[in-house]
Amino acid sequence: xxxxxxxxxxxxxxxxxxxxxxxxxxxxxxxxxxxxxxxxxxxxxxxxxxxxxxxxxxxxxxxxxxxxxxxxxxxxxxxxxxxxxxxxxxxxxxxxxxxxxxxxxxxxxxxxxxxxxxxxxxxxxxxxxxxxxxxxxxxxxxxxxxxxxxxxxxxxxxxxxxxxxxxxxxxxxxxxxxxxxxxxxxxxxxxxxxxxxxxxxxxxxxxxxxxxxxxxxxxxxxxxxxxxxxxxxxxxxxxxxxxx
Numbered sequence: 001x002x003x004x005x006x007x008x009x010x011x012x013x014x015x016x017x018x019x020x021x022x023x024x025x026x027x028x029x030x031x032x033x034x035x036x037x038x039x040x041x042x043x044x045x046x047x048x049x050x051x052x053x054x055x056x057x058x059x060x061x062x063x064x065x066x067x068x069x070x071x072x073x074x075x076x077x078x079x080x081x082x083x084x085x086x087x088x089x090x091x092x093x094x095x096x097x098x099x100x101x102x103x104x105x106x107x108x109x110x111x112x113x114x115x116x117x118x119x120x121x122x123x124x125x126x127x128x129x130x131x132x133x134x135x136x137x138x139x140x141x142x143x144x145x146x147x148x149x150x151x152x153x154x155x156x157x158x159x160x161x162x163x164x165x166x167x168x169x170x171x172x173x174x175x176x177x178x179x180x181x182x183x184x185x186x187x188x189x190x191x192x193x194x195x196x197x198x199x200x201x202x203x204x205x206x207x208x209x210x211x212x213x214x215x216x217x218x219x220x221x222x223x224x225x226x227x228x229x230x231x232x233x234x235x236x237x238x239x240x241x242x243x244x
Contacts, residue, residue, distance in 0.1 A: 023181055028209040029223060037114045037122060050116055051102070062102035068115035070105040072096065075136045078143035089157050093145040098194055100144050103131075103201040110134035148199045148241070149189070161243045165189040165197065170240040173228040179214045180226075188241060192225070204237060 025031050025047050032038055033047040040046045053066025061069045076082065077092040096104055106113050109130030112121035126133075131141055138144070154160045165188035173180050183191045191211070192203045201207075205223045209215045213227035220227040226237040234244065 023179075023209045023211075023214040025208055028215045029221070030207060030209070032113065035114070035123070037119050039117070039119070050114065053117075060101065061105060062099055065102060066116050067102070067105055068111055070101060070108055070111055072101060075132075076139050077145075078139055078141065083139040088143065089159050090146060090151055092143065095145070096138070096200075097145040098196070098198060098200050099202045100200040103205075103207070107131045108134055108136065142204070144200050144203075146199060147197050148193055149197055163188060163241055163243050165193060165241075168240075170226060171236040172226060173213065173236065181211050181214065183211045192240065 026033070026044055030051075031047055032050045033044045034041050038046050039049055049066065051062070051067045052064045054064060057063075058065040058069050060072075061067070072095040075095045077095070078086060078088070079092045080086045080088055105111050105115075106125055107130055109125055109132060111124075113123045113125060115121045124130075132138055148162070149165045151157075151159050152162045152164050168188050169186050170188055170191050172182070172186070185191060189197060192199070194200050194202065204225055206212050206225045207223065209223055212225035213220050215221070215223055224237060226235075226240060228236050238244075
């Protein structure tokens with residue numbers, strides 16, 4: 001029995017090592033443990049502390065959020081008549097919500113990446129990686145912070161070209177695209193939307209690099225959750241939701 005248990009533990013440990021090697025924060029764009037401003041640049045365990053804290057966390061922006069939060073007011077949201085080429089059938093949210101606020105607390109371009117704890121702010125996201133360049137302008141990005149399923153249908157405020165989130169499986173790369181990590185639920189609602197059924201930044205990007213297409217500096221530098229095409233026709237991620 002002891003021999004069997006030892007063998008089982010060895011197999012499990014080996015499996016965990018394999019999963020760790022495939023994906024995770026370390027080595028991804030959100031790995032800041034080696035930055036000079038990090039609490040302990042020699043310790044990979046400090047990779048989490050840039051965003052999360054176990055005590056006295058912010059309760060709005062994200063789970064155990066320890067990074068400087070951003071205000072939910074003053075944003076320009078994607079909308080008809082405001083965004084170039086917009087053609088939407090819903091009332092845009094007044095401001096970003098949920099996990100998108102956590103993303104924007106770095107990607108707005110005005111709050112430093114190292115704005116946490118007692119670290120002196122010095123590193124800012126700029127250029128293409130800054131979603132709004134500090135102006136709180138989201139009119140040039142995919143709309144966020146809305147309930148997806150409420151838009152599915154043929155009514156005057158619904159979009160008949162959206163797939164049902166409850167019953168539709170997302171499109172995933174084939175066996176020729178190694179490394180894709182499936183989630184427990186591969187329906188749109190389970191894999192792409194948040195717990196409230198809302199579409200947020202995390203619907204398209206896996207910030208922890210643990211589900212979907214793993215980070216690759218050439219093929220997937222932006223942590224796109226489903227990276228790839230089928231027969232060269234359209235993005236798998238886009239066509240998972242959009243019935244085009």
